[in-house]
Amino acid sequence: MIRCLPGPRVLLLLPLLTLLPGCGGGGSSAPVSAPVSAPVSVPASSPVLHYVNPAAASGHFQLVVEPASNDTAHLLLDLTGPPGTLAQGVALFITAGSGAVWGSPGGTDSNVSNGSVFTLGSPALFKSKVAAGDLQAGLFQTGAPAATLGAGPILTLALDLAGTAIPKGTAVTLAATSGKNSAYLDGNLVQQPLTLDVGTLATQ
Amino acid sequence: MARLPMGKEFLYISLVALLGGGAVLMAQENGGEGPALRPHGYMKPSLEAQLRQEAALRSLPVARFPAPPADTGAASALVTAQSVLADVSTIGSARNQGSNNDCWVWASSALAEVELAHQYGYRDRISTQYVDSLVDASDFVNGGNTSLFASYVNRAGILVPWSNGNAEYIDGVVNSYCTQSLVPTSQIQTNPAYTHAQPIASVLTTQGVGQTAAIAAIQAALDNHHAVSFVFQTQFLETESAAGFDAWWANNAETVIWPEPVAGTTGMTFDPATWGGHVTTIVGYDISDADPANHYWLVLNSWGTTTTRPSGCFRVPMWMNYDSTYVRSNATLYTYWFTTLALTVDHPVAAAPTVSVPASATAVTLDQPITLEGTVVGNPPFTCQWFHNGVAIAGATSLWLKDPVPAAGDIGSYHLAVSGLNGSTVASADTQVVVDASVPQLLVNPGFETQAASSGATGTGWSFSSQGLAAAYQNPYRSGSHAHSGSGYLYLGNYGTSIVPASGQVSQTVTLPAAGIATLSCWVQMSTNETLLADIDTLALQVQDLQGNLLATLKTFTNQQTDHLNWARDAFALTPYLGQTVQICLVWRCPSSVLTIWRVDDFGLTMTNPAAAAPTVTSFSPLAGLPGTALTLTGTGFTGAEAVTFNDSPQTAFTVASDTRITTTMPAGLSAGPVMLGVLNVLGLGSPANTFAVKTLDFCGTGVDVLCMATLAGAYGSQAGDANWFAPCDLNGDGKVDDQDVTLFLANF
Secondary structure, eight states: OOOOOOOOHHHHHHHHHHHGGGGGGOOOOOOOOSSSSSSOOOTSOOOOEEEEOOOOTTTEEEEEEEETTTTTTEEEEEOOOOOTTTEEEEEEEEETTEEEEEEEEEESSSSSSOSSSSSSSOOEEEEEETTTTTEEEEEESSSOOOOEEEEEESSEEEEEOSSSSSSSTTTEEEEEEOOOOOOETTTTTTTEEOOOOOOEEEEO | OOOOTTGGGGOOOOOOOOOTOOOOOEEEEOOSEEEEEEOOOOOOOOOHEEEEEEEEHHTBBBBBOOOOOOOSSSGGOOOOOOOOOGGOOOOGGBBBBBTOOOOHHHHHHHHHHHHHIIOOOOOOOHHHHHHHHHHHHHHHHOOHHHHHHHHHHHOOOEEOOOTTTTTOOOOOOOOTOOOOOOGGGGGGGOOSEEEEEEEEEEEEOOOSOOOHHHHHHHHHHHHOOOEEEEEEEOOSSTTTTTSSSSHHHSSSOTOOOOOGSOOOSOOOOOOTTTTEEEEEEEEEEOSSSSSGGGEEEEEEBBBOOOSOOOTTTEEEEEEEOOOOOETTTHHHHHHEEEEEEEEEEOOOOOOOOOOOOOEEEEEETTTOOOOEEHHHHHHHHEEEEEEEEEEEETOOOEEEEEEEEEGGGEEEEEEEEEGGGGGEEEEEEEEEEEETTTTTTTTSSTTOOOOOOSTTOBBBTBEEEEESSSSSGOOOEEETTSSSSSSSSEEEEOOTOOOSSSEEEEEEEEEEOSEEEEEEEEEEEEEEOSSSOOOOEEEEEEEOOOOOEEEEEEEEEETOOOOTTSOEEEEOGGGGGGGGGEEEEEEEOOOOOOOEEEEEEEEEEEEOTTOSSEEEEHHHHHHEEOOEEEEEEEEEETTTOOOOTTEEEEEEEEEEEEEEEEEEEEEETSSSEEEEEEEEEETEEOOOOOOOOOOOSSSTSOOHHHHHHHHHHHTTTTTTTSSOGGGOOTTTTTSBBOOHHHHHHHHHH
């Protein structure tokens, strides 16, 4: 059997990786543990993204932060739907202002990862596009019974800090894309308006 | 592809002395054909032309180069051998002027190739054929020298690469009836080319200065990386048993020094029957031997290569008599001249070439020759290679790919790859060739590939008779590399050994269908030693009835015609004989014993249907699709289609897979909605009853976004009549919205 021993380069990286949880200044002291993306090393003096979830509202879809990613330079936001609502998919339009750029949450699509609600067909009717700060994502079941929202994230988005020269305390706009109407496909395959609640985003 | 084996014919071509006769047939057996013809050309100018040539040489500027290093006693300071042979691009067996007297073009082109390679790094074969095509009748017959070459090229302003279309050498078969190149300039692809070509010829001072100075002048040119043109006058006795230069060339190895230039001090005695001039290229020297008698110039000839001359070179003694003269009609003329060449051309920075080939499928019928004409945009040198179904075609290194006899095996994909300077940039293009094998061949054994066992028969399907020929020549069937394609062919004529007059006939009986278009074609190549300006020998292609009565003479070939010195094809309509049983006959008559022969091969007698009308399109698949969708049309009469139309707009990018099937691609830019398809040929347009539905992903007319995806998802699984059916989402028009539509959407989103 050939055993793979750690080479000199890997050994040199180990102390650095050990130091990573300490990076990022204040806020959470929990280790960076984004499930599908690599840890991002940020200089201690650099700002991070801080997201405050929106208040709960009946019948609304919401973008909520994955706590472990908050206060880092790589924020993961989950789209959740109104609990108990039957749906076949969502078409989402959302815009991020300066200070943050759309990043990769991991997975087959470069901008969006599928959550735990929808069972995609093959081929999967699932795609996204990013133009400037505008992101559009479509995620639809084909041939599966309607899913019940609320039990988990529909999809996950990622926001990265747009550089390290952004002053701490800068508010970053995150809102539904102007001129576009997000929608979801209900249990009867009829498009319904998707009301999206977005929290507040700032650097710190 | 059944391509013409260029070069092979040079071994059997006719040599007839130019102006004044003097060609002597060499009676030797060669390849079973009978007497062979001497292959090597040289110049035999009239006195007036020779005086004009010598005056031109005298008027050239004198070439001056830095002297070779002085002999300081240090071995490293003295150049003892020099060669620029590596910078001559046209070498090997292809460096063969044949019977033509254009040695001066070959030698001068070698000088130009050395200049291109040394100055600009352009290692490329210069088309001697192109320069030949520029030459007027007087110079074509009398020959020339470096000065004349520079004059023609300066007027044209370009040098053409050998790899251009029709730029390969054809003129090697010219005979005494030829006063111009066999290929007009207009038929040669002149783009790409070396543009603003300005050659300047100069003469080396070798006469009246003594041997040491003469040698130093030539050495200096070579030491400064210029090849030197060597013009010499000598005896060409045209028999290998005599003492002429041609015999010496044939019977000695490349390492042997030609003895003649040191023989005597006054040169030869002029004999009009055997005298001739020749221009060659000094590409190096060697003075390493202690004995000056073994010092020599390395001279590149243009007579091809032999087993004993693998480089096509010979050696000339360095300590020769540079002042040698001879007397012709009271004119005292120098025996030897030495010239060189300076050359400038445009030399832009090499850039990636772009390559194109015929865009649409090329559909041909059997027996119909085709040429795939590749073009390239960019600056030479280029290296070209054609591929058939992914396999490199041996020898197909020109921009134009010629297939004189398309066969069923030639169908498929053709690919032309072109690399730029030093192979650093590569571009390529593809096309398709479809051979329509449905056109019937009515003749049996049309290519003479099968010979019947019975004596006197010419081959299965053909009968033969002759008069005046020895038994060995009575059967005209031959097999070998001289065939136009395959191995069998006919060899008709008097063989130069006949009991005059020689005559004969080859024929085949055939019944023509009552309706249709009948086309008879054949390939013919002629060689002759006749010099009289008269149609002495004839070969007639005739139609006779079954009793031997002449119905029509389709063409009479004669010894004077120069359009069949290379293989050439003639075609004739046999419409008057539809519904009849006739004989297709070749009848020849040679009243003198001077050799004239015709090689005949690859007959074709094909029928096409005159009732063929505009194509019909009965169906197409898929019924709908996005721009870029691959489309197959089914119908009739697609062979020879000129275009596929979309709402009457022609699209030339299509492939005729068969007479009943065409494949194409929906062009970009079509708006969503119905489109009428069509197939166009010379007789009209055929269209189906229904229209193709051009689709779009913008289902709602508000732009292609994920809401369109939502619309597709909402219609998924439906078909016409369902509550959630939405026809625009049926992207492939199959009547349902399913995974195929999802795939199309995702691929084009």
